[in-house]
Amino acid sequence: MSEKSKMENVVTPLNWRSKIQLSEIDSIDLDYILKDEYVALPETQYPFKLDISVIVICIKGTLNGLLNLKEYNVTGPGILIIMPDQILQNKGTSDDFEGRFITMSKQFSNTLIIDAYDRFPLFRSISDHPWLPLNPDELDLALDYYNMFLKTVRMKDNSNRAEMIRHLSRAFFYALNHKFQNLDLESKKSKQELLTERFFHLVKEKYREQRGLDYYADELFLTPKYLSKVVKDTSGKSASDWINDFVILEAKALLKSTNMTIQQISHSLNFPSQSFFGKYFKRYSGESPKTYRES
Helix, strand or coil: CCHHHHHHHCCEECCHHHHHHCCCCEEECCCEEEECCCCCCCCCCCCEECCEEEEEEEEECEEEEEECCEEEEEECCEEEEECCCCEEEEEEECCCCEEEEEEEEHHHHHCCCCCHHHHHHHHHHHHHCCEEECCHHHHHHHHHHHHHHHHHHCCCCCCCHHHHHHHHHHHHHHHHHHHHHHHHHCCCCCHHHHHHHHHHHHHHHHCCCCCCHHHHHHHCCCCHHHHHHHHHHHHCCCHHHHHHHHHHHHHHHHHHHCCCCHHHHHHHCCCCCHHHHHHHHHHHHCCCHHHHHHC
16 A cells, blocks of 8 residues: 555544634635634644645744645745645644635635636646745735735625635736746656646647547547546546536536526537536536526
């Protein structure tokens, strides 16, 4: 059994929601939470998984821990980004640590960048570089964003605050993406990473017509099994999962941002029937198209 498999066997879920609810927080429900000190990442003897995204703006001091088997002992200023489903073991912080914490539900973070193709470069960059050192000007900018988040979340009477937070967060991630891209240029891409990029270019062009893994494997002259393994190894998700992500995010965007009927959306995504589309959507999103549109 591999070391990672052994670790996954002892990974325990963390009941972070109960901890959050017991603390004083600035939040929009439990979708978006801001805090100067954080209770959802306790020091632990064993690794655990979170179903949320956590952004730590480290102003000063040191963070210690394991993230997906890799040890991190990092000193601020910088930003640490923990994605949903990553394996984490928090070993604590130095006595002089000072930081700001942003927590986003998985559902909220998935809506930040509607175009699924845009999500992958940032996702892979974060997987490769979860810790991003900041110079003084970049730290000031990150804290400016945090303060804007805080002011917006506190606008309790503003019915648009969730959308305002969503757009501010999107701008924040695009600013980070620029820095991540500069880091990526410094590292030579492997054959597997280049193959995964080719896969994503192809999916970007064809996901409305082709949802089967076999099609993409044939186009890339690979077996479906090998393609899925390469994509999984480089991105953390299987090729089929990414194809489904493209389709579901497109469907969600159409349901929320257009007046198209569900039948028209089904047709635009080349499903054989509205019923088939409804079953597919519910299987991968957990709710029906109608329920999602009305939520």
